[in-house]
Amino acid sequence: MLRRRAALVTAALLTAALTGCSGGTVPAERTAPSASPKATTPAARPPAGHAPTESFAVGVRQLKLNRDGHRALPVVLWYPARGAAGGAPERSAPAADGRFPVVMFSHGLGAQPEDYQPLLSRWAAAGFVVAAPRFPHTSTGSDGNVLDVLNQPADVSYALTQVLAADEKPDDPLHGRLAVDRVAAAGHSAGGVTTVGLFTAGRDERLDAGIVFAGTALGVGTAFAGAAAPQLFVHGQADEVVDYAAGKAVYDAVPWPKAMLSLPKGDHGRALLTDGAALRVVADTTVEFLRWTLYADAAAKRRLPADATRGGLATLDDHL
Template identity: 75%
Template sequence: MSSRVTAALLAALVTAGLVGCSTDAAPTARPAVPAEPPKVATPSPRVPAGSAPERAFAVGVRELKLNRDGDRPLPVTVWYPAAGKAGGEPERSADAAKGKFPVVMFSHGLGGRPADYDTLLTRWAAAGFVVAAPTFPRTSRGGDGNVLDVLNQPADVSYALTQVLALDGRSGDPLRGRLATDRVAAAGHSAGGVTTIGLFTTGRDERLDAGVVFAGTALGVGTAFAGAAAPQLFVHGQADEVVDYAAGRAAYDKVPWPKAMLSLPKGDHGRALLGDGPALRVVSDTTVEFLRWSLYGDEAAKRRIPTDAARDDIATLDNRL
């Protein structure tokens, strides 16, 4: 994602907030919401205690062809734990591994596609998660670039989640009986981070148990976090040239639930998410342990989060989990 188009997103969302009464009929956007978080929140996560898989899995990948309301095509890439030897590249349409695996919905950034994040999402799948990533109709690479359509994307993710969870009961589907449908998280980068925050605020999806926000901001979706407690992990580079670190921190500060913020002092807008390297290893290991805790209820994983975050002095962790 270029900084130019991402900056356009921020400018457009700011404009939307300032001229919300415009009669321009471009995308449908939800109205602004108060910045104050709800006064009452469930005090602890609702996922019961358990243990995450200790072994790594091979990874399979497949595509779902979805369309919301007949005019919003939403192809979804799904990475999942697969049978066979761990390691190597994801195998197209591989047999699923035995077990019940939590689901993570991932939202790409403006001008991006799910495949851009293959390294990170493959690691999540290898750790025991089914990762489903829609390609959004207007903000993906090749779309018309209508940045305000980001405000419609939380509903896209909720729709795609419904379709993904339905695979668990679909006769003949490779993922039949393989999804822990009661353990679900949302994650996203940049514009996908806006989308993810929206799933816990204006477009609260009560099926979500946790969130991971990479280089995100609450512009356009607000910080009125609602519903049952859903732990949040924010990841943000302090040298982010597109979404100012302070904007991400401001959204994080409004989260009323268990939360942590992984800050990378030398981190930019997120290029480390798009390829392998020391920063990605710290980010991927920390996010894996967070998901193991928040979706499997694995307390040992929670205790490992600070150690993973501190590796090689690449990042610092504000830990309020």
């Protein structure tokens, strides 16, 4: 009975936090109770390097995955491609030469990977392979079982294994194109919960960094564990779904290098979906963060504060 009650409470809180159409908010005190972070080891930093300075054309393709035979997980891949930069992503375009870090992206409740193409294609153009699973119970047109968010960290870890395996397959278009030892996770809203879970209850030690957009720690907790992995939080201070204070509470619990990009006029994340000044600030800031954490590009870290505060659209709490 106690277990059933706990499940019902968790479901209610997750639903309140992540269902955008509800119009409700989740105050800070409703986030999962903070736990003292487990002992962590310093991050194994790659040798100092330089991220690509050129912008790439972008290719897009899909992997059809299925975890345990009953969790269909189609994955959209955006990747650096050959050709002229600046155009729309081209389906199945040949991959550009080089080895590129991988970013796993988790969509929000009632969304799908393609909704985030304006942001994710920018990451690919900057020299990252972006892999975004479509989750079986929280995506567009699914049954909307919000509790299934708690299964999604394992989905992402499974999808990551399959994506990285492509580097060793001679017949795969990404054969020899993946920097398999340089991986980050990112996600929005319910995908933010998923991403936090990948560094707490479902820690995936392959992950070197994380980006949480409008996320909270409901159901996954704040017991960050494992090797240090820098984290960037992005949250609108006018978020109508996940209260800004709730996201800030999770950020405060991170024991590693971290920064929080706050948008005073930002809502729950529409800036991630459409082109505009706010998206450009978010995209440029996250690209510099990924360049620093995955390419070990020190110059990118130095540029990050200026990109974050350009135009006065956002502020940056910087502890990187």
